[in-house]
Amino acid sequence: MPKHDNHISYELSNDIALIGIDRAAKRNAMNQAMFEALGRAATRAQEEARVAVIFSHGDNFSAGLDLAEHLDRDPVSSMHDSRAQHAILNLLEQGRIPFIAALQGATIGAGLEIAASAHVRVGDETTYFALPEGKRGIFVGGGGSVRVARLVGVARMMEMMLTARTLTASEGFSCNLLQFITPRGEALAKAIELARGIAKNSALSNYAIINGLPRIRDASHDDGLFFESVLAALTLAGPDAKAGLREFLEKRADRLKPAVADAAKTSAG
Structure with missing residues (x-):
């Protein structure tokens, strides 16, 4: 049975941690204690x-x-809350392991900010996105102006905040808020399937991917290429790389296969 801490459930299933937002009566609205949990x-x-x-x-x-x-809340307290949320979501985005978000229904405001801190996002067909802060007289505070804007672009995010219009799952897919769309109720199963595959990767490669790529994106052209070479050399020197390359060369590794015909509906590539 999962353990609960301030409406956040936690369960370990083999090598996969399942973290659930459990406040359905309030549409899983996030308070500060839930962020801390x-x-x-x-x-x-x-x-x-x-x-x-x-x-x-x-x-x-x-x-x-x-x-x-x-x-x-007074401005100083609100700023303190915002900075605490930044630190918490940085634990997801810049931590040791990949995070996958399984989405359904409303993924709005702080919900979208949490989803944007994950490295892969899977949503079922009921998922919809919105940033209604402009209509509420407020501004995003959980890192959305950085993470969401980098996913969809500043122009798209500006329009979402000014108009408060919602994006469907397919619209979210088209602007990089989702990498996979599933039928209703199947997002979690798909996320767990992906997690099982990712868990088989080298932990060092996973770490380099989730922490290296965002920093390379923010670096200058030459600095990015140099950092890429450092990560390539570091991972290649690891024991997992030696075993993986030997397995491939000895034709014991699974070969990549062409995507199925309807893959465009469910994945980005």
Whole structure:
């Protein structure tokens, strides 16, 4: 049975940590205590798992912040909360293991900020996205102006915040908010399937991918290429690389196969 901590469930299944947002009666709206519990779960996952999956209990991933908690907050307290959320979501984005988000229903505001901190996002066909902060007289505070903007582009994010319109799962797929779309109710199963495959990768390669690629993106052209060479040499020197290359050369490794005909509906490539 999963253990609960302030509406955040945690369960370890072999090498995969399953972290669930469990406040369905409030559409999984996030308060500060839940963010802190999410941080504790993410820390634990990185101590005992090779991959983590973040999902939701109920019909919605998260409808955003619990705004009632922030109604009377002063600017200094609000800034403190925002910076704490940044640190917590950095644990996901810049940690030791890959995180996969399994989405369904409302993925709005802070919910989208959490999803954007994951490295792979799977959504079922009920998933929809929105950033209604402009209509609420507020601004994103959980890292969305960096993470979401880098996924969809500043122009798209600006339009989403100004108009508060929703994006369907297919629209989210087209602007990089999703890498996979599944039939209703199947996002978690797909995320776990992906996690099992990723867990078989070299832990060093996984670490280099999730921490190296974002930094290379932010580097200058020449610095990015140099950093790539450092990571290539570091991973190649590892024991997992030696075993993996030998397995491939001896024709014992699984060969890549062409994608199935309907893959365009469910994956980015």
